Amino acid sequence: MExxxxxxxxxxxxxxxxxxxxxxxxxxVFIGGSQIALTTDSxxxxxxxxxxxxxxxxxxxxxxxxxxxxxxxxxxxxxxIVLSLALTGQEPMEEVDQLFDGAITACKRFSCYLVxxxxxxxxxxxxxxxxxxxxxxxxxxxxxxxxxxxxxxVTGCPGEAAAGFLLLEKGIVAPxxxxxLRFRRPEPRLNLLDPLLSAPLHAVIDVSDGLALDxxxxxxxxxxxxxIFVDQLPLSQTLRDACSQVGADPIDLALxxxxxxxxxxxxxxxxxxxxxxxxxxxxxxATVIGRMTTGRAGLVVAVxxxxxxxxxxxxxxxx
Amino acid sequence: MExxxxxxxxxxxxxxxxxxxxxxxxxxVFIGGSQIALTTDSxxxxxxxxxxxxxxxxxxxxxxxxxxxxxxxxxxxxxxIVLSLALTGQEPMEEVDQLFDGAITACKRFSCYLVxxxxxxxxxxxxxxxxxxxxxxxxxxxxxxxxxxxxxxVTGCPGEAAAGFLLLEKGIVAPxxxxxLRFRRPEPRLNLLDPLLSAPLHAVIDVSDGLALDxxxxxxxxxxxxxIFVDQLPLSQTLRDACSQVGADPIDLALxxxxxxxxxxxxxxxxxxxxxxxxxxxxxxATVIGRMTTGRAGLVVAVxxxxxxxxxxxxxxxx
Numbered sequence: 001m002e003x004x005x006x007x008x009x010x011x012x013x014x015x016x017x018x019x020x021x022x023x024x025x026x027x028x029v030f031i032g033g034s035q036i037a038l039t040t041d042s043x044x045x046x047x048x049x050x051x052x053x054x055x056x057x058x059x060x061x062x063x064x065x066x067x068x069x070x071x072x073x074x075x076x077x078x079x080x081i082v083l084s085l086a087l088t089g090q091e092p093m094e095e096v097d098q099l100f101d102g103a104i105t106a107c108k109r110f111s112c113y114l115v116x117x118x119x120x121x122x123x124x125x126x127x128x129x130x131x132x133x134x135x136x137x138x139x140x141x142x143x144x145x146x147x148x149x150x151x152x153x154v155t156g157c158p159g160e161a162a163a164g165f166l167l168l169e170k171g172i173v174a175p176x177x178x179x180x181l182r183f184r185r186p187e188p189r190l191n192l193l194d195p196l197l198s199a200p201l202h203a204v205i206d207v208s209d210g211l212a213l214d215x216x217x218x219x220x221x222x223x224x225x226x227x228i229f230v231d232q233l234p235l236s237q238t239l240r241d242a243c244s245q246v247g248a249d250p251i252d253l254a255l256x257x258x259x260x261x262x263x264x265x266x267x268x269x270x271x272x273x274x275x276x277x278x279x280x281x282x283x284x285x286a287t288v289i290g291r292m293t294t295g296r297a298g299l300v301v302a303v304x305x306x307x308x309x310x311x312x313x314x315x316x317x318x319x
Numbered sequence: 320m321e322x323x324x325x326x327x328x329x330x331x332x333x334x335x336x337x338x339x340x341x342x343x344x345x346x347x348v349f350i351g352g353s354q355i356a357l358t359t360d361s362x363x364x365x366x367x368x369x370x371x372x373x374x375x376x377x378x379x380x381x382x383x384x385x386x387x388x389x390x391x392x393x394x395x396x397x398x399x400i401v402l403s404l405a406l407t408g409q410e411p412m413e414e415v416d417q418l419f420d421g422a423i424t425a426c427k428r429f430s431c432y433l434v435x436x437x438x439x440x441x442x443x444x445x446x447x448x449x450x451x452x453x454x455x456x457x458x459x460x461x462x463x464x465x466x467x468x469x470x471x472x473v474t475g476c477p478g479e480a481a482a483g484f485l486l487l488e489k490g491i492v493a494p495x496x497x498x499x500l501r502f503r504r505p506e507p508r509l510n511l512l513d514p515l516l517s518a519p520l521h522a523v524i525d526v527s528d529g530l531a532l533d534x535x536x537x538x539x540x541x542x543x544x545x546x547i548f549v550d551q552l553p554l555s556q557t558l559r560d561a562c563s564q565v566g567a568d569p570i571d572l573a574l575x576x577x578x579x580x581x582x583x584x585x586x587x588x589x590x591x592x593x594x595x596x597x598x599x600x601x602x603x604x605a606t607v608i609g610r611m612t613t614g615r616a617g618l619v620v621a622v623x624x625x626x627x628x629x630x631x632x633x634x635x636x637x638x
Contacts, residue, residue, distance in 0.1 A: 003412070004419055004438065011423045012432045017398075027434030029399045031454055034351035040401040040450050042439045079336075080348045082359040084403075084448040093322070100323055104330045113331045115346030119323065120361045123444060129403040129437075131359050131450030135350055 020140050023221075025073040025206045028140045035136040037076035041066045045125030048259075053168040053175040056095045058184040059128060060102025066208065067132040068110050069188035069261040073206035075141040076134030077193060078112035084129040086122035099128070110190050138197055141204035146222035150202050150266035152290035155189050155279060156182075157234045158211045159250060162257025163242030172245050179242055186261035191282050199278060200271045207262040212255040214264055215290070216300045216313040222266075225295030228255070228312070231305040234287040255302070255312070266292055339459050342540075344392040344525045347459045354455040356395035360385045364444030367578075372487040372494040375414045377503040378447060379421025385527065386451040387429050388507035388580040392525035394460040395453030396512060397431035403448040405441035418447070429509050457516055460523035465541035469521050469585035471609035474508050474598060475501075476553045477530045478569060481576025482561030491564050498561050505580035510601050518597060519590045526581040531574040533583055534609070535619045535632040541585075544614030547574070547631070550624040553606040574621070574631070585611055 005023035012018060019035055020028035026039035043063050045051060060083075068078050083103060087096065100114075107114045112132070164183030167173045173180060205218045212228070219226040235250045243250045267275045272288050279286035290303075300313040324342035331337060338354055339347035345358035362382050364370060379402075387397050402422060406415065419433075426433045431451065483502030486492045492499060524537045531547070538545040554569045562569045586594045591607050598605035609622075619632040 004415075004436070007416065007419055008423070008433055008435065012426070012434065015432065018432055018434060022433075022435040024435075027399060027401065027432075029432065029434065029452075031355065031398060031452075032351060032353035034353060036350065036355065036398075036452065038399055038401055038434060038450070038452055040403040040435075040437050040448065042403045042405065042437055042448070044405055044439055044441050047439060047441060079350060079355075080346060080357055082346065082357055082450065084359040084361050084450070086361065086363055086446060096323075097326065100326050104327070107331070113334065113337055113346075113348065114327055114341075115331065115337060115348065115357060116327065116341040116343075116359075117323070118359050118361055118448075120363055120366060122363050122366060122446070125442060127405060127441070127446065129359065129361070129448040129450075131357070131401065131403070131448075133348075133350075133355065133357055133452060 024142050025070040037074050037134045039070040040131040042129045044127045056099035057102035060099040061106040061185050063128040063130040064103045064106035065186045067130040069206050071134035072188045072190050073204050076136045078134045080113045080115045081132040083117035085119045086127040088124045143205040143218045144221035146203035146266040146292045148294050150292040151272040151288045153265045155284050156262040157236040158260040159239045159254035159257045161259040162253045166246040189263050195278050199275050203266040205264050207260045207264050210256040210258040212312045220298030223297045224292045225299040228290040228302045230302045232289050343461050344389040356393050356453045358389040359450040361448045363446045375418035376421035379418040380425040380504050382447040382449040383422045383425035384505045386449040388525050390453035391507045391509050392523050395455045397453045399432045399434045400451040402436035404438045405446040407443045462524040462537045463540035465522035465585040465611045467613050469611040470591040470607045472584045473608050474603050475581040476555040477579040478558045478573035478576045480578040481572045485565040508582050514597050518594050522585040524583045526579045526583050529575040529577040531631045539617030542616040543611045544618040547609040547621045549621045551608050
């Protein structure tokens with residue numbers, strides 16, 4: 001993806017109409033006085049979910065939620081979304097209706113319009129691509145603005161979604177078990193948009209591919225090293241319970257699990273408590289989990305209570 | 320798709336911010352004083368193309384072109400596009416680069432920014448979903464505005480793309496044969512946007528799924544019957560030559576071939592010659608191929624020189 005982004009950036013990123021080019025959570029273009037964010041994301045059968053444990057309602061919800069989370073991470077208020085479906089034709093009509101019902105329910109929940117889409121026949125796998133636009137009323141939040149000394153804050157409890165995935169994949173719980181909700185029906189943190197508009201956020205990224213990987217991306221984009229205080233990671237009881245059932249380590253899942261759709265923010269140290277309280281006031285957990293330091297761009301170091309350091313990413317390639 | 324559209328319309332279409340809801344070539348939403356068109360479309364291996372005869376460069380080009388053609392049919396000037404790819408991981412890096420090179424080349428040709436995308440691993444098939452936004456500076460063209468007595472005009476030579484597909488699929492010509500260009504590298508008719516801005520167009524639709532089917536959609540949306548003058552269909556020498564090689568009937572391919580990415584317009588009879596000349600002045604063929612009449616909504620009748628009438632669509636379901 002980085003290779004692709006650099007090709008695209010070389011071709012397109014210099015135009016003043018492109019406020020944010022390829023490589024962030026969304027692109028942002030300037031149209032008629034508005035900053036319009038545009039993003040696309042996909043959910044693919046047997047990669048992201050299995051038909052045997054993911055209802056099409058949940059798939060519809062999640063397809064919407066993941067693109068709205070990208071918008072949220074840029075500071076964009078969602079406006080409209082379209083879905084592109086590839087279906088085998090074997091799905092009963094009622095299940096296809098359920099997919100759209102899930103998408104519609106998520107759209108209503110997050111104040112976005114589902115304005116259309118495209119349904120194509122495919123030999124499989126089932127696939128949904130969601131593409132969304134939103135409006136950014138501030139300077140867009142990007143992943144590249146972190147400063148030395150910034151605190152790293154994360155919302156929610158990363159790892160819970162991955163734990164839910166493992167519970168489903170291993171058949172340990174029923175598909176509708178509440179422990180799998182964060183996986184099946186992620187909630188983009190759009191309720192934080194307004195409260196955070198005036199917060200001194202230096203960098204923001206959507207935590208979608210695993211906390212450590214997204215910290216790496218933020219650190220690399222910002223030209224800094226990141227230290228993660230592993231003993232500070234928010235490990236909820238839900239996560240611990242799920243981990244004991246699936247035989248996973250909570251810290252591992254929190255760092256590498258993926259599909260959290262939480263926000264990772266960097267803020268000046270003196271603002272960290274205030275920003276955390278602002279987020280918590282919306283009913284969303286928030287935790288300072290690390291800090292940005294000078295050093296090799298993209299180096300991510302896990303630091304434990306005893307001061308032991310473990311390199312999670314060398315800063316030149318993914319782990 | 321109609322079932323889906325009615326579900327979406329029931330949920331979302333009544334908001335004044337939604338200028339055009341589900342069911343047209345694009346949605347159009349009102350954002351900060353601008354009319355923003357949003358569309359998504361897909362190209363799926365073994366449904367729309369085969370790897371053995373479609374280069375990834377052409378796939379990249381076409382993925383961009385088909386979404387820009389949707390924008391064009393609404394009177395929208397393209398602004399930005401994102402691609403969502405599902406790749407197996409077996410594709411050599413250089414071929415993936417070629418896909419983006421094809422997309423970039425099409426974007427530059429049609430003055431649009433490729434601002435990002437998403438690459439996911441999939442067991443296959445290879446799939447590209449393109450999602451584009453554009454700006455509509457006029458009242459959006461829709462498929463529902465045709466009036467009784469309107470002439471039906473079509474650009475280009477429908478059927479050529481399908482003939483190219485058949486030549487490739489049957490292995491009759493090399494993948495880079497010029498006879499297959501309309502299939503591999505469709506050209507959305509964006510050069511007609513400015514010249515047609517002041518033309519009295521009542522209805523416009525993108526001809527992507529076969530001329531007869533798109534005429535049906537336009538007729539049904541407009542609540543009218545359409546008559547097609549089959550002897551007036553533009554059957555180019557390229558189409559005739561290809562048809563003789565693949566053993567197809569040129570009129571059949573023109574009516575049902577699909578993937579033409581031409582524009583179908585309805586205009587008042589007195590304006591038909593002027594609009595046709597306006598289009599031809601841009602180097603694009605244009606032909607009056609029928610007219611709109613009162614009658615059952617969506618009824619499409621082929622009329623030949625001798626006045627014989629053949630029903631192509633009964634107006635309640637697809638053929």
